[in-house]
Structure formats: structure tokens, C-alpha cells
Amino acid sequence: RKEVEQDPGPFNVPEGATVAFNCTYSNSASQSFFWYRQDCRKEPKLLMSVYSSGNEDGRFTAQLNRASQYISLLIRDSKLSDSATYLCVVNSKGNFNKFYFGSGTKLNVKP
Amino acid sequence: EAQVTQNPRYLITVTGKKLTVTCSQNMNHEYMSWYRQDPGLGLRQIYYSMNVEVTDKGDVPEGYKVSRKEKRNFPLILESPSPNQTSLYFCASSPEYQETQYFGPGTRLLVL
Numbered sequence: 001r002k003e004v005e006q007d008p009g010p011f012n013v014p015e016g017a018t019v020a021f022n023c024t025y026s027n028s029a030s031q032s033f034f035w036y037r038q039d040c041r042k043e044p045k046l047l048m049s050v051y052s053s054g055n056e057d058g059r060f061t062a063q064l065n066r067a068s069q070y071i072s073l074l075i076r077d078s079k080l081s082d083s084a085t086y087l088c089v090v091n092s093k094g095n096f097n098k099f100y101f102g103s104g105t106k107l108n109v110k111p
Numbered sequence: 112e113a114q115v116t117q118n119p120r121y122l123i124t125v126t127g128k129k130l131t132v133t134c135s136q137n138m139n140h141e142y143m144s145w146y147r148q149d150p151g152l153g154l155r156q157i158y159y160s161m162n163v164e165v166t167d168k169g170d171v172p173e174g175y176k177v178s179r180k181e182k183r184n185f186p187l188i189l190e191s192p193s194p195n196q197t198s199l200y201f202c203a204s205s206p207e208y209q210e211t212q213y214f215g216p217g218t219r220l221l222v223l
Contacts, residue, residue: 099144
């Protein structure tokens with residue numbers, strides 16, 4: 001089983017739509033959670049960290065559900081510029097100072 | 112400007128010819144890491160380094176070596192490249208291991 005799993009999509013949505021992505025992780029000891037954005041094989045860039053209480057940054061909201069071992073990303077009022085691949089990232093504490101990336105969910109926002 | 116740099120950005124080589132991809136960061140970060148990205152597989156961690164002279168294997172270390180002699184530099188070495196190492200490689204750094212990573216622009220490697 002993969003450490004982190006995401007629906008690859010693509011999610012094709014019109015401008016202004018609300019879209020949500022989920023990501024599941026397998027290691028219950030995971031400590032840190034992130035969403036990154038990647039444009040067309042360029043370098044990934046941090047979108048937001050995910051905190052236990054959930055957090056919001058403008059149109060973006062991230063949630064963590066430890067009991068079910070998933071994190072989510074909600075994008076409201078989608079813009080054309082939101083078109084990208086969204087990567088879920090998890091790391092584990094202790095012996096595993098490693099980062100695990102999901103394979104990404106592709107979002108296409110259309111006019 | 113705070114950044115992670117990688118060189119070269121593009122490289123075509125032949126099987127068995129040793130190569131080094133350099134990575135440098137100017138943010139005084141302790142944690143550095145190398146990833147490869149392949150279609151459908153996402154980013155997979157090759158090696159990481161918690162600090163100078165401290166390196167450890169990620170999930171796909173076979174065929175690669177690294178060194179961390181200075182805090183700012185973390186080169187990736189392919190002693191004998193093979194075609195299955197054709198990939199897009201990213202170097203990344205972060206202040207500490209659990210924090211946000213900053214990625215370099217990537218190195219596209221083709222091994223013939």
C-alpha cells in the first residue's frame with residue numbers, strides 16, 4: 001500500500017466552482033501534513049500546511065482527520081490560475097524523517 | 112534572494128558515465144533532500160540529510176550517492192547511470208525536517 005494516496009483526476013471545473021480533494025495516508029504516526037501545488041513539471045511550491053484544527057488561507061481550506069487518516073483541500077471560487085496539480089505530502093517522526101508525496105490530483109479550471 | 116539552485120537543468124548522458132547533479136541553498140537550512148519524479152509515481156525521496164555529514168536513505172536510494180560536506184551543498188551522484196534513472200530530479204531544503212520544503216527548479220536527466 002502506498003504511504004499517501006490521491007485521486008489523480010483530472011477534476012474539470014468551471015470558473016467560480018468549489019472543488020475538494022482528499023488524500024489518505026497509511027501511517028498513523030504521521031506528524032506533519034502539507035498541500036503543495038505543482039505547475040506543469042515545474043518545482044512544487046507550498047500551498048499550505050495542514051493543522052489539526054484545520055486552517056484557511058483565502059479561498060483555500062485544509063482539514064485533517066486523524067481518525068480516518070485523511071487530509072482534504074477545499075478551493076472556493078476557482079480561478080483559471082488555480083489550474084495545476086495538487087500534491088498531498090505527509091511526513092513521519094522518529095526513525096522516518098522522510099517525506100511522502102502523493103502522486104497528485106490534477107485540476108483544470110475552465111472559463 | 113532565498114533559493115535552491117540545481118545544475119545542470121538538463122542533461123543527456125549515456126549508460127555508465129558517472130555524473131553529478133549539484134544542489135545549493137542559501138537559506139542556512141539544515142534539512143536537504145533529493146527526489147525523483149516519474150509519471151504516475153509522484154515524487155519519491157532518494158536521500159535526505161538532517162545536517163552536515165548526516166545523510167540517510169529515502170525510499171529509492173539504489174544507484175545513487177550523496178554527500179553533505181557543507182551545510183549549503185548536497186550533490187547527487189550517479190556512479191553508473193542506467194536508463195531507468197531517466198527522470199526529473201528535484202532538490203529541496205527546509206529549516207528542519209518537519210517544516211516546509213523549498214524546491215530547486217529541477218534537473219531533467221535522460222540516460223541513453
